[in-house]
Amino acid sequence: MVFLSLVASHSDIDLETVAQLSAGASQVASSVLETSAPLNGIVVLSTCNRYEVYCEASGPGEIEAARSAVISQISSASGLSEHVVGCALATKTGQDTVEHLFNVGAGLDSAVIGEREIAGQLRRALIEAQEKRTASGSLVRLFQTASRTAKEVGTRTELGSRGLSIVSVALDLASDLSVSAGWAEKNIVVFGTGAYAGATMALLRERGAHRVGVYSSSGRAETFVSTRGGSAVDEEQLQDALSHADVIIGCSGGDRRLMAADVASLDRAGRPLIAVDLALTHDFDPAFEDLDNVDLITLESVRMAAPVEQAMALRQARQIVQDAATDFAQEQRQRSADAAIVALRKHTQSVLESEVEKVRAQHGCTAAADEVEFAMRRMMRQLLHVPTVRGRELAAEGRTDDYVAALETLYGIQVQAPRAVPAQTPPACPVGEPAAPLREVG
Structure with missing residues (x-):
């Protein structure tokens, strides 16, 4: 048994390519395991900044065949050629895969260093894989240990106390651009009802915002605001809400995109508008940048504005991650030996x-x-x-x-690999928009 990961993230490629790779992400794991690929399990992590596939290959000699099978299925799901997919995805194996996942879960590989939302996405990725029975026992232990490590980094270092996230940095940028009153006086429209939108609503409440409308093309706004606050905005009300909005925040990533021409046609009487587009596939037309009195904040803007953490806190966090990865590797070796000894x-x-x-x-x-x-x-x-x-x-x-x-x-003894492990409890995360890339904040 050997771990294998195929990784595409904000630190290596542009976010547009990440978004393209993420298309059909939810089906890749099942599709690969239905082939004759030498794989015991797969977990897919699809976020606003990364698309990563974690696999358990049958052995070191099967890595290339396993990698080819995964690339082929991603190509089929995304519509990109296998050559493009292969060039976009960096390959990690063995202990490198373990260390990378632990760094990702702890927020050390995020656009906003130390952000906590990625840890929740890690848990949701595992739950989804367990429900679909694509996660082997070793992958379950890998992701569970990554989650525990992330929690330890959050409690033992200053990174956890900062409370930073993609959303919080984006709202800070919006505050810097605004010359009017605070959040309590702003008219805000949030697009989307998924986990991203839920985190946005929570942070808006913390900042005193109470004039928040929520629009969802899927019709989930009423249910969403009943538990998170704000007021639902339907199709008939959307144009009026946009005409009076000071800030619009895109968290949906659905098929419908708000175009620059739609905003230009609104009767806003020269009122400034801040558009915060947190959707990987863009809720707002990039041409917003060319509109008068409109400021556009994107995920790339957030990455550029993310604060640099203190060197001491980072060193401490990285040491925790390194120690956890080393302990996990030792435990895995012992488990492998135990399985072989039991077989003997x-x-x-x-x-x-x-x-x-x-x-x-x-x-x-x-x-x-x-x-x-x-x-x-x-x-x-x-x-x-x-x-x-x-x-x-x-x-x-x-x-x-x-x-x-x-x-x-x-x-002639065959040591059997652990079989896929189903989820023991149903997920407790909010229902999101249908677009796959927006199952994560951060």
Whole structure:
């Protein structure tokens, strides 16, 4: 077993390409596992800044075949050529995959360093994979450990106390651009009803905003505002709401985009408008930048404006992540050795029971038969002692694969990989817009 990840993020490629790769993200894992790819499990992490696929390949020799299968399915889902997909996705394997995921979950690879929302998306990605039965046992442990590590970074370092996020930085930028009164006096329209929009509403409340309308092309606005505040805006009310808005915030990423021409045609009497587009696939026409009295804030704007964290806090956070990744790797090696040792014991136990049956058939339930069985079992325990100890020693050295290969060569024993693990509890996240990239904030 070996971990494999294919990674595309804001730090390597443009967000438009990330958005294209994310198309059909929810179907990729199931589609790959339906093929003959040498994979035991897949978890897909699709966010506003990244698209990442985490896999458990059957072994080191299967990495290239597994990678090709994943790229092929992403190509089919996104409409991009396999060459483009392959160039866009960086490949990580083994411990590099573990360390990368732990850094992502802790917010150390985010546009806003230390942001906390990505940890929630990690949990939701795992829950979705468990529900679809695409997550192997090893991947479940990997993601659960990443979540625990993220929590530890949040509680033990100053990064967690900052409370920064993509949304908070975007709202800070909007505040800097506004020359009017505070958030309490602003008319705001939020597009979308997913997790992104929920986080936006929570932060708007913290800043004193109370004149907030919520529009959803899917018709979920009424249900959304009943638990998060604000007022629902329907199709008939949208134009009037936009005419009086001071700030509009895009969190939906749906098929409908608000065009510059639509805003230009509104009777706003020269009123300034701040448009905050937090949707990876853009809720607002990029041509907003060319409109008079309109300021456009995008995810790229947020990334450029994100504050630099203190060096001490970053060093502490990275050390926590590194220690957790090292401990996880050691635990995984031990688990692999344990599985191989169990397989060896089952094999020898099967042979022993077969021989004991022969003794019983020949001698019956006699004292002699009992003595023979006792001797055979004692001999088997002694024979297993050295292979068991050696298996754990090799695991500590990171050579479990050598041990497994020896068992297969000498005894024909096949060490089975963990099977997919279904979710134990249903997800408790809010219903979002249908667009896949917006299952995450940050």
